[in-house]
Amino acid sequence: MEIYFSPEIINPESQILNVVDQNQKAVGYLAIIFTEKKAYVYGHLEDEGVREDFKDLITPYLQGIAKSKTNLELYSYIATGGKN
Template structure:
């Protein structure tokens, strides 16, 4: 199943993105809060079955945001169907 971001709320230091399917059905959300030195990422999916797609969607997005502030510390909590999802954040 293909999933996509659908922006719900966007500011320079905060974002809320709905996670939707190709049929525009909401299956979760992702929220970002940033300050000068820290970024908090919280996301959840309703179903565990699309967690790999979720990781593939979220990981490059987080990496892109960290390029804006290379020294930012990232704190994440992602879950799918109530189970925690681990992602690797690489500093480049």
């Protein structure tokens, strides 16, 4: 199953991205809150069957965020199907 980001809110202080499947059904989300030197990331995916796709989707996204600001500390908690 293909999954994609569907942005809900994107502004300088935060981002909320829905994770949807090819039928536009929500299967999870990624929430990011920014402070001056830190970014807090919380993500949840309901379906364990697309766990690897979820990791492949968020890893480069979070790497890009980490590069966006000098010395940005990235704190994250990502869970799939209730497991972290």
